[in-house]
Amino acid sequence: MASTVQCSAGFATQPPRPGHSCRFQQRQRQGTLVSSARRDGQVRAMAGASMDGRAQQLEAPVAVVTGASRGIGRAIAVALGKAGCKVVVNYARSGTEAEEVCREIEESGGTAIAFSADVSIQSDVESMMREAIATWGALDVLVNNAGITRDALLMRMKRAQWQQVVDVNLTGVYLCAQAAAAVMTKRKKGRIINIASVAGIIGNIGQANYCAAKAGVIGLTKAMAREYGSRNINVNAVAPGWVASDMTAKLSHDIERKALDTIPLGRYGKPEEIAGLVEFLAFHPAASYITGQVLPVDGGLSI
Numbered sequence: 001m002a003s004t005v006q007c008s009a010g011f012a013t014q015p016p017r018p019g020h021s022c023r024f025q026q027r028q029r030q031g032t033l034v035s036s037a038r039r040d041g042q043v044r045a046m047a048g049a050s051m052d053g054r055a056q057q058l059e060a061p062v063a064v065v066t067g068a069s070r071g072i073g074r075a076i077a078v079a080l081g082k083a084g085c086k087v088v089v090n091y092a093r094s095g096t097e098a099e100e101v102c103r104e105i106e107e108s109g110g111t112a113i114a115f116s117a118d119v120s121i122q123s124d125v126e127s128m129m130r131e132a133i134a135t136w137g138a139l140d141v142l143v144n145n146a147g148i149t150r151d152a153l154l155m156r157m158k159r160a161q162w163q164q165v166v167d168v169n170l171t172g173v174y175l176c177a178q179a180a181a182a183v184m185t186k187r188k189k190g191r192i193i194n195i196a197s198v199a200g201i202i203g204n205i206g207q208a209n210y211c212a213a214k215a216g217v218i219g220l221t222k223a224m225a226r227e228y229g230s231r232n233i234n235v236n237a238v239a240p241g242w243v244a245s246d247m248t249a250k251l252s253h254d255i256e257r258k259a260l261d262t263i264p265l266g267r268y269g270k271p272e273e274i275a276g277l278v279e280f281l282a283f284h285p286a287a288s289y290i291t292g293q294v295l296p297v298d299g300g301l302s303i
Helices: 051-058 071-082 095-107 122-136 159-187 208-231 253-261 271-283
Strands: 003-008 023-029 032-039 062-065 086-091 111-116 141-144 190-195 233-240 294-297
Touching: 062 071, 062 122, 071 086, 071 095, 071 111, 071 141, 071 271, 086 095, 086 122, 095 111, 111 122, 122 159, 141 159, 141 271, 159 190, 159 208, 159 233, 190 208, 190 271, 208 233, 208 294, 233 271, 271 294
Parallel strands: 003 032, 062 086, 062 141, 086 111, 141 190, 190 233, 233 294
Antiparallel strands: 003 111, 023 032
């Protein structure tokens, strides 16, 4: 099931005409239900206070961020939105949280739509990419962040635990990158940032499935960078270490102390620190000659 909800700041100088309020329409697309906010038959996807601002918004980069309703994905979506990107805020189940991300982007003067899609399902992914194109006519940045954990020692790990993690964390990256690259290659430009993990570099007890999937993302990143470099598409990976989250907040003092003792900087990372690097790779001119790289953001954990 895939669905989308529009969030847009609108024009301060162009109030809606009577009888033309924003409404929701629904339509079928290859077996998936999609809904989007439209006005006068057109998607309201503009933000700004002048016609000059509108022209700038028409040229603003379009980004898809998977798993963007919370944690690192949320921080990335907000950072890209504040930087002037039009953002597709992807989520699997957390619709309310995704709409909150859209509102935060909107309040900063940006534009976003929330889109429900399971990245491990090809039809959902294709619907999401089509929606980005239908809404804004372009796709410039893809951030593959969606991921899950199903932890267990390898000797006790069920096949379902292995497959679920690989399907979302690795196959989901493949599906999204393949669909996005089909658009980017035609335009001969684009940037893809895959969120890997330091666990895919150094391993972690009880996370064989997660480590294997993230190591796969690293290999996939390098292969994609070679394949798409001639089309002016940069592909890089960011590998976070321990990052402050709802999960780390629930750790006991002893476990937390042991975790922090392994980090040379002696603290957890912040989602905003990951988002800052992603923003650099997505937009900054200095990042235009960086491709095929894996950039750890782990406080020195992988040293």
